[in-house]
Amino acid sequence: MVARLRSAGLRPTRQRIDxxxxxFARGDRHLTAEILHEEAERSNVRxxxxxxxxTLHQFTEAGLLREVSVDGARTYFDxxxxxxxxxxxxxxxxxxxxDGKIRIGEIPAxxxxxxxxxxxxxxxxxxxxxxx
Amino acid sequence: MVARLRSAGLRPTRQRIDxxxxxFARGDRHLTAEILHEEAERSNVRxxxxxxxxTLHQFTEAGLLREVSVDGARTYFDxxxxxxxxxxxxxxxxxxxxDGKIRIGEIPAxxxxxxxxxxxxxxxxxxxxxxx
DNA sequence: ATTTGTGCAAATCGTTTGCATCTGA
DNA sequence: TCAGATGCAAACGATTTGCACAAAT
Numbered sequence: 001m002v003a004r005l006r007s008a009g010l011r012p013t014r015q016r017i018d019x020x021x022x023x024f025a026r027g028d029r030h031l032t033a034e035i036l037h038e039e040a041e042r043s044n045v046r047x048x049x050x051x052x053x054x055t056l057h058q059f060t061e062a063g064l065l066r067e068v069s070v071d072g073a074r075t076y077f078d079x080x081x082x083x084x085x086x087x088x089x090x091x092x093x094x095x096x097x098x099d100g101k102i103r104i105g106e107i108p109a110x111x112x113x114x115x116x117x118x119x120x121x122x123x124x125x126x127x128x129x130x131x132x
Numbered sequence: 133m134v135a136r137l138r139s140a141g142l143r144p145t146r147q148r149i150d151x152x153x154x155x156f157a158r159g160d161r162h163l164t165a166e167i168l169h170e171e172a173e174r175s176n177v178r179x180x181x182x183x184x185x186x187t188l189h190q191f192t193e194a195g196l197l198r199e200v201s202v203d204g205a206r207t208y209f210d211x212x213x214x215x216x217x218x219x220x221x222x223x224x225x226x227x228x229x230x231d232g233k234i235r236i237g238e239i240p241a242x243x244x245x246x247x248x249x250x251x252x253x254x255x256x257x258x259x260x261x262x263x264x
Numbered sequence: 265a266t267t268t269g270t271g272c273a274a275a276t277c278g279t280t281t282g283c284a285t286c287t288g289a
Numbered sequence: 290t291c292a293g294a295t296g297c298a299a300a301c302g303a304t305t306t307g308c309a310c311a312a313a314t
Binding site for chain 1: 277278279280281287288289
């Protein structure tokens with residue numbers, strides 16, 4: 001983690017190292033600041049919520065995380081920074097990676113003087129209604 | 133407007149009628165509660181912000197509006213309820229309809245017991261960097 | 265008359281900020 | 290040493306809520 005932070009141009013402080021470990025220990029994850037903060041507490045990592053927010057944003061700028069806004073309310077951070085899309089589980093407010101590619105056709109040219117910076121696809125899903 | 137509200141199952145109150153007129157007078161629009169509230173004030177329509185929020189949500193449930201969450205911070209309501217996608221202008225926090233179709237390929241099957249309720253595509257755009 | 269909607273102000277929620285203190289290089 | 294990070298609590302902006310009053314059926 002220390003090396004990873006250094007090469008991202010971030011000082012390897014205690015809290016950044018600890019949060020980085022929590023974030024990247026398991027595979028791909030989607031989490032909010034709140035969730036990471038709780039997880040830290042459970043792991044006896046002492047960090048303030050403000051620092052969690054700072055760290056998430058710094059990691060995002062450094063390219064270690066990707067921000068996904070899908071919900072209006074909270075902001076999700078994705079430990080998978082590769083180009084991919086998401087299911088959003090309605091009601092549960094949970095993100096799931098779409099495994100496999102979604103092919104997107106030609107996109108009409110944006111207005112003059114503008115260029116495309118990213119294309120995000122969110123597939124909203126919900127439980128299938130019970131068969132009666 | 134009165135008829136439209138009635139057939140949507142909403143009581144045609146003064147504020148709903150006035151807000152409805154503001155919303156649907158011009159063509160397709162994307163607005164936040166705040167913006168509609170300001171617009172109402174400018175048009176000498178007296179409504180509280182709370183009522184603007186209520187009305188926007190009721191209209192959405194009634195299918196007169198569509199909610200677009202793209203920003204994390206504020207919620208946009210779209211007077212165009214047909215199936216279409218959006219450009220999101222970074223920095224300006226503004227939505228623009230994508231004219232024309234975006235063709236989306238096969239979407240991998242969602243997890244068991246889940247069904248797709250909607251597919252939203254957001255194309256983030258930004259000013260082209262000045263040529264030096 | 266009864267139900268439903270409205271306005272206001274206070275409350276809430278996620279997030280940011282100001283500032284004194286601490287820490288890594 | 291000292292720029293940069295952290296923690297705390299207060300500030301914030303968008304949205305919601307509780308409740309007394311008003312308007313629609």
